[in-house]
Amino acid sequence: MTDQLAVERLSKSFGPTRVLDEVSFSVAPGRFLVLLGPSGSGKTTLLRCLAGIERSDGGTVSFGTRVLADGRSHLAPDRRDLAMVFQDYALWPHMTAAGNTSYALRRRRLSRAESDRRVQEVLARVGLADHADRYPHQLSGGQQQRVALARALVAEPGLLLFDEPLSNLDADLRERLRVQISTLTRDSGATAVYITHDQSEAFALADEVGVLENGRLVQLGTPESVYHRPATPFVARFTGLAGELSGLVDGQAQSGRGLVRTDAGALLTTRPLPSATGAGSRS
Numbered sequence: 001m002t003d004q005l006a007v008e009r010l011s012k013s014f015g016p017t018r019v020l021d022e023v024s025f026s027v028a029p030g031r032f033l034v035l036l037g038p039s040g041s042g043k044t045t046l047l048r049c050l051a052g053i054e055r056s057d058g059g060t061v062s063f064g065t066r067v068l069a070d071g072r073s074h075l076a077p078d079r080r081d082l083a084m085v086f087q088d089y090a091l092w093p094h095m096t097a098a099g100n101t102s103y104a105l106r107r108r109r110l111s112r113a114e115s116d117r118r119v120q121e122v123l124a125r126v127g128l129a130d131h132a133d134r135y136p137h138q139l140s141g142g143q144q145q146r147v148a149l150a151r152a153l154v155a156e157p158g159l160l161l162f163d164e165p166l167s168n169l170d171a172d173l174r175e176r177l178r179v180q181i182s183t184l185t186r187d188s189g190a191t192a193v194y195i196t197h198d199q200s201e202a203f204a205l206a207d208e209v210g211v212l213e214n215g216r217l218v219q220l221g222t223p224e225s226v227y228h229r230p231a232t233p234f235v236a237r238f239t240g241l242a243g244e245l246s247g248l249v250d251g252q253a254q255s256g257r258g259l260v261r262t263d264a265g266a267l268l269t270t271r272p273l274p275s276a277t278g279a280g281s282r283s
C-alpha cells in the first residue's frame with residue numbers, strides 16, 4: 001500500500017567523516033521526490049539507509065505507521081515493502097529477463113500461473129514482452145535497466161527507490177527511459193525517491209526536489225521554487241548560472257526570484273525560460 005515516507009534527523013558517519021547530518025524530509029503518498037547533489041554529497045548513503053542496506057547512526061525512518069529504523073530497531077530490506085533500481089542494473093546473469101523479474105515474487109505465495117501472468121504483464125509494460133527469455137548479456141544496457149524496472153514494479157511495492165538509474169546510458173536513451181520511469185512509477189501509485197547529480201533529470205522528474213550539500217539537505221521544494229528561488233549560493237550555482245553582485249547590493253539584498261543573499265552581498269541568478277530547460281514540466 002502507498003504511504004507517506006518520513007525521515008527525521010537521519011545521521012550517518014563513516015569513521016570520523018559525517019556523511020549525513022540530521023537529514024529530515026517527508027514524501028507524501030504517491031509523490032516523486034528527487035534528491036539532487038554533487039558527487040560525495042551523501043545521496044547513495046541516504047538511499048541505502050532508506051532501503052535498510054546501510055544502518056544509520058541516528059534518526060528515524062518510517063513508512064506510514066511502520067517504523068523502518070530508529071535508534072533501537074532496524075528492519076531488514078526485504079521487510080520494508082520497497083524495491084530499488086540500481087545504476088548498474090544488478091541483474092542475475094544466469095537468469096533470463098522473466099527469471100530476474102519473477103525473483104522479486106519469490107516470497108509471495110502465488111501459483112506458478114499467476115506469477116507467470118504478472119511477469120508477462122509487467123515485461124509488456126516496460127516494452128520487453130518479446131525479450132522474456134533473453135539473458136542479461138543478450139540485452140542492451142537500456143533493456144537491462146527496463147528488466148530492473150520490471151523487477152522493481154512486479155511485486156507492487158509501496159516505496160520505489162532509484163539510485164542514479166540512467167547514469168550508464170547514452171543521452172538519447174536516458175531521455176526516453178526517464179519518461180518511462182516517470183509514467184510507470186506514477187501509474188503504480190508508489191511513493192518514490194530518486195537520486196541523481198543531473199539537474200535536468202531532477203527537474204523533469206520530480207514533484208519535489210531536495211538538494212544535498214555535504215550531507216545536509218539545504219533546500220526542499222517544487223522544481224519551480226528550487227530552480228527560480230534557490231535558497232543558498234550553493235543551490236544557485238549547482239542548479240544553473242549565477243554571477244556575483246557583491247559591491248552593488250551589499251547589505252541590502254533580499255533573497256527572492258533571481259537573487260540569493262550571500263555573506264558578501266548577493267548572487268544574481270540567471271535562468272533560461274522554463275520551456276527550454278524542462279524545469280517544472282512533467283514528463
Ligand SMILES: Nc1ncnc2c1ncn2[C@@H]1O[C@H](COP(=O)(O)OP(=O)(O)OP(=O)(O)O)[C@@H](O)[C@H]1O
Pocket residue numbers: 014019037038039040041042043044045046197
Ligand atoms: N562504506 C564507506 N566507508 C567510508 N566512507 C564512505 C563509505 N561510503 C561512502 N563513503 C563516503 O561518504 C561520502 C558520501 O558518499 P555517497 O556515495 O553517499 O555520495 P554520493 O552523493 O552518492 O556520491 P556519487 O554521486 O559520487 O555516488 C563520500 O565522501 C564517500 O567517500
